[in-house]
């Protein structure tokens with residue numbers, strides 16, 4: 001086996017950050033070469049293993065991306081939009097690939113990744129699991145097969161610490177449904193309903209978000225018509241499914257040409 005791929009994890013104290021550290025430790029193909037947290041965080045300057053409550057790892061948590069990226073092959077980033085944009089610029093400058101799981105980015109923020117993607121490989125997906133990416137393709141096909149007699153509603157549920165809605169996954173599924181129907185999601189999207197909303201408009205794609213407890217991530221795509229309803233469902237019961245997907249993406253980036261990619265590219269599910 002060749003040399004191990006050197007991976008940096010950003011937001012390392014977060015739910016996904018810690019899950020990624022564990023997933024990397026269990027892999028024989030990658031090694032953790034650096035760990036980043038936001039300036040002022042209590043873990044800065046500490047050994048990561050000790051900060052996580054275990055044995056020393058020799059990786060010191062830093063808040064200085066350029067120095068950490070200089071010694072890496074790929075960055076795995078599940079943080080917040082502003083941090084992700086800054087990491088994209090730093091990763092492009094350092095010539096390291098960037099795997100982005102961060103959700104809640106605006107269209108303007110996503111556009112800011114275009115420059116960096118000309119210089120390095122960026123893989124970005126609102127959900128890194130194989131199951132959800134398969135569901136994206138199935139949703140597109142079902143939406144293409146059914147007409148507007150079938151109302152499309154996307155219902156998502158997540159833990160009570162999640163800060164963005166609809167979830168990145170719900171938006172991926174909405175995009176897929178809209179694409180299947182041959183419409184633009186921004187033209188048909190109903191993001192919130194409250195009060196006297198009037199009857200549902202034909203052809204819209206509705207979103208509803210539930211937040212509670214420790215729900216890892218659940219998504220239903222409902223096609224509801226007179227007399228019948230089809231529901232496509234994905235349930236994530238463990239965050240490791242996202243971390244394994246991110247690691248797969250990190251390995252996939254090596255040797256690829258600069259550009260903006262998603263998990264459908266990584267998993268070989270993209271339609272030609």
Ligand SMILES: NC(=O)c1ccc[n+]([C@@H]2O[C@H](COP(=O)([O-])OP(=O)(O)OC[C@H]3O[C@@H](n4cnc5c(N)ncnc54)[C@H](O)[C@@H]3O)[C@@H](O)[C@H]2O)c1
Nearest residue numbers: 011014015016037038078079083101102103126127128242
């Ligand atoms: N794409 C996927 O498969 C997937 C899966 C799970 C979560 N997510 C997304 O990943 C993101 C993180 O989720 P989480 O549950 O781990 O959140 P979290 O709040 O537990 O972790 C985020 C971490 O980022 C850190 N951070 C913030 N600013 C930073 C900066 N400037 N530099 C370095 N670190 C910084 C925070 O301190 C925190 O530790 C969210 O957007 C979430 O929706 C995506």
Ligand SMILES: O=C(O)C1=N[C@H](C(=O)O)CCC1
Nearest residue numbers: 103126127162167168169217
């Ligand atoms: O826990 C989260 O936050 C998740 N975010 C992603 C999303 O917004 O879809 C993926 C599921 C978990």
